[in-house]
Amino acid sequence: MWSQNELTERLNLHLPIFQAPMGGYTTPALAAAVSNAGGLGGLGMWGFSAEDAERRIAGFRQQAGGALNVNYPLWEDPGDLTNTSLPMRELLQAFYDKAELGPLPTPVASAGVVSPDHLAMLQRVKPEVVSFHFGLPDPDIMEAIKAAGIFVLCSATTVAEARLLEARGVDGIIAQGAEAGGHRGTFSGVDISLQPGLFSLLPQVVDAVRVPVIAAGGIADGRTIAAALMLGASAVQLGTAFLRCDEADVPDAYRLALSSANDNSTQVTRVLSGRPARAIRNRLVDELSASCAEPLPFPAQLGLTDPLEASGDQELTPMFAGQSAALSRELPAAELLRTLAEETGRRLAAFD
Ligand SMILES: Cc1cc2nc3c(=O)[nH]c(=O)nc-3n(C[C@H](O)[C@H](O)[C@H](O)COP(=O)(O)O)c2cc1C
Known part of the structure; x- marks a missing residue:
């Protein structure tokens, strides 16, 4: 069954489909709708106080019983x-x-940090997954999060970054191809023009590490999900595809631009x-x-x-937005998940 593997079992998911945490664009209602439809909902914690972050997680819990991924981009104070x-x-x-x-x-x-207040909140509230962008926090913070039984993910944009993350003890790696919308998750100083697209990056990361690999970048429908699974991904993470969902907090002008985007937008x-x-x-x-x-x-x-x-x-x-913005659809999140699952099953069945 394409929809089940060790990772989905560990996180108790019906589908290996993650909704990318995208700062304030992602709402508790969006994450809950994804979770209730069998995927992994994600909430960005960027810019939120620990109190507000806890309120967002409580908002998710009121609407959903499944797993949640909360996300911290990390950077230094300039x-x-x-x-x-x-x-x-x-x-x-x-x-x-x-x-x-x-x-x-x-x-x-x-500075983007996991502050002591945020860490205490995470230890108390225990979201199932904490993910990082732009690298990992200090080892003591990583250890404290892992000791709370939380599954830790981080984005990598090259094989070398994936190896560094595995050596630092992550439980899974998000392989972010060059197609991806939003910030490049790179943290090793590698030139942006040298970062591969997902079709090249994904199988090479899968070969290089033992932890599960989640594919991100340009995935937006059943074809692209099936392709990522065939290239060895344990799950996929979609960002741009969720921006046009009713539950996303995205302004009208932005939605309009997404609806008329093409492959070179x-x-x-x-x-x-x-x-x-x-x-x-x-x-x-x-x-x-x-x-x-x-x-x-x-x-x-x-x-x-x-x-x-x-x-x-x-x-x-x-x-x-990512290079597959033109494949995005204006649908409620639950319907998008159902459609993605149905399309993926149909695509993969064609190879039986
Ligand atoms: C609007 C937007 C905001 C994003 N913000 C974050 C973020 O705060 N943290 C993060 O880890 N990834 C963020 N991402 C990147 C996603 O995690 C993921 O790598 C990307 O969306 C995958 O490519 P796709 O947009 O083609 O699906 C963002 C992506 C978009 C489109």
Whole structure:
């Protein structure tokens, strides 16, 4: 049975389909709908206090009885930003002026960490899975999370990164192909242009590690799920495909852009957040890129570009998405899961 393996048994899932945790775009209602339909729901913890994070997890628990994946992107504090990237700020102010959004906010430096408050919350609430992006936390935090019986995942964009993660004790690896929407999960300093697409990356990671491998990047329908399973994935993680679900907190302009995307609508760029991320090309991306002005350090740049979403204009809104955005469908999450499962079963049955 294609839908069951050691990983799905360990996490008590009916389907090897994970909904990617995507910061504030992912809601307890989305994660719960995915979980109730047999997949693994995911919630982003980025930017949420431990109290709010706990509230989000409680919201999920009220609506679902299954497993939950909570996610922490990790990064270092870039320090004082007082005089950093002034040409970029000037450019962005012109966008704010056009959209009548007032003065640009003061950039804020921050670090992405599992704070003591968050760790205590995780130990108390015990989500079934904790996943990391941009590498792993310090060994003592990893140990504390694992000691609480939580399954730990992290994204890798190359075989070398996958090997590093296995050596650090992760329970599973998310192989993130270059097609993937959102931030590249890379943490080893490897050049972005050297990171492989999923068709190359996945079987090589599967060969290199013993832990289960979850495939991510460009997966959006039964064909792509079946292909990932055939290449050795124990599960798939879909991000962009869930952005058009009713339960996702995605603005209308962004949804509209997803609905008209094609195979060459996206590019990897640093101009939206300060870190390489795949997003839909629009006037904001084009003009910031053409200027060659240096973005502020991650995620201060996003703190300045994100409010442009209030313009309601898809040319000014940051819209992270993968290369298979055109395969995404506007469906409630439960129906999307049912459709994906049915399509995958049908595809695989053709090889019997
Ligand atoms: C809008 C968006 C936001 C994302 N945010 C996160 C995140 O906060 N943490 C994370 O681990 N991955 C994040 N990702 C990446 C996903 O985990 C996954 O690698 C990616 O969505 C897979 O490619 P796909 O979008 O083609 O399905 C995000 C992806 C998108 C599209």
